[in-house]
Amino acid sequence: MRAMLMLSDREEISRGLAEGLQYKEIALRMGRDPSVISRDVARHGGRGGYRAAAADEAACAARERPKVYAVERSPRLRAVVCRQLRGGWSPASIAGRLATDYPDDQACRVSHEAIYQWVYAQPVSTLARELISLRTGRKARRGGRRPPPTPRIREPRYIDDRPAEAEDRAVPGHWEGDLVIGKDGASAVATLVERTSRFLVLVPLTGRDSLTVGEAVIAATGGLPAQIRRSLTWDCGAEMARHTTITATGLPVYFAHPHSPWERGSNENLNRIVREFFPKGVTITSDPDYLAMVASEINDRPRKIHNWKKPSELFTELVESHASTG
Secondary structure (H helix, E strand, C coil): CCCCCCHHHHHHHHHHHHCCCCHHHHHHHHCCCHHHHHHHHHHCCHHHHCCHHHHHHHHHHHHCCCCCCHHHHCHHHHHHHHHHHHCCCCHHHHHHHHHHHCCCCCCCCCCHHHHHHHHHHCCHHHHHHCCCCCCCCCCCCCCCCCCCCCCCCCCCCEHHHCCHHHCCCCCCCEEEEEEEECHHHCCEEEEEEECCCCCEEEEECCCCCHHHHHHHHHHHHCCCCHHHCCEEEECCCHHHCCHHHHHCCCCCEEECCCCCHHHHHHHHHHHHHHHHHCCCCCCCCCCHHHHHHHHHHHHCCCEHHHCCECHHHHHHHHHHHHHHHC
């Protein structure tokens, strides 16, 4: 086991820095690995601000148990995290946006994992009283197996036949789709996600049969520029049995392989977010205005994959760029 640095060790580091020595030279003098020296200096002020006594005091404080959760170290940070969790933001979105929204407040910095740990450590009664919850609704980490889907589509064109340009998401206009089912299977909404921007469209449905779903998808995508409707990838649900009618409109339909939900990963991720608004066991409305409001709120959440830009911003840029070159 590697021995901890003591005050005498840190005084040796401080003297070495004052002499202008490199980390490896200080490490050789002390009989330590250079990485031990560099990490301790980086933690406690850098080459210009390192002080042995202050570094040793900070290291002793960091070893104290129980540790204060990172979210609790700043009242302002805690307030921001609670507010954004109530607004439906994910811990990753909150952590990624802090530097943009609070550039001059270094206390408003925390990792997404620290937010998860803080939430999981809270009593359920506290979370309920403060109206705080994760988007998934989880109170603790847990796993579980999901039943695999059953293919029910005749003569499907699988994802292997989809244009190669769809794979790296550099070319916009390739969509993923699925249904989110309501109470007792009596209601549903179709979710369409553009792979490049992760922009979500919620398609109102009055039924789950293939005719209703096919016509609704055609109506929802018909007004898009041709460059923004290049393909649609769906799972093997029976609601897409009339996929040829959608393909005939210029939007070719491809199917993910059975038992392979990761082939529609963007859609699966957005469906989980849609469930925040339509939990399992509730009836899903077909009101287009309400569904548009829900989609707008989801599309206005910053995404880590876009360096915390919003899907709505990126999708608008895509549509305008193709409209100007069309």
